Amino acid sequence: MMKSIKILLLAGLLGFSSTSFALSESEAEDLADLTAVFVYLKNDCGYQDLPDAQIRKALVFFAQQNRWDLSNYSNYNMKVLGEESYKDLSGIAITNDKKCKSLARDSLSLLAYVK
Structure with a gap:
């Protein structure tokens, strides 16, 4: 009886610990x-x-380098979050040329790591 209680407690703790490492809302954003x-x-x-x-x-x-757990990725509406981010990015009031150069400089190098 005591052994089964310990197993249940351990299972409960593991359940809490696995959810605490799941992708957070800010990480999804x-x-x-x-x-x-x-x-x-x-x-x-x-x-x-x-x-x-x-x-x-x-x-x-990028997610792996930040040690993010993507197991609950599907819990977020990434399409809507992405569209909102794209709209925000499009609304930044600098010339498109400057914006493109800055974005390319800061993000295209990430693609080189995964070729």
């Missing part, structure tokens, strides 16, 4: 922001040849 940067580069900056598969690998690599 950061991932959506990075996705929006790549979409912006493709749609608005002339980088339409960036392979989608390589972008996905870069996003996963």
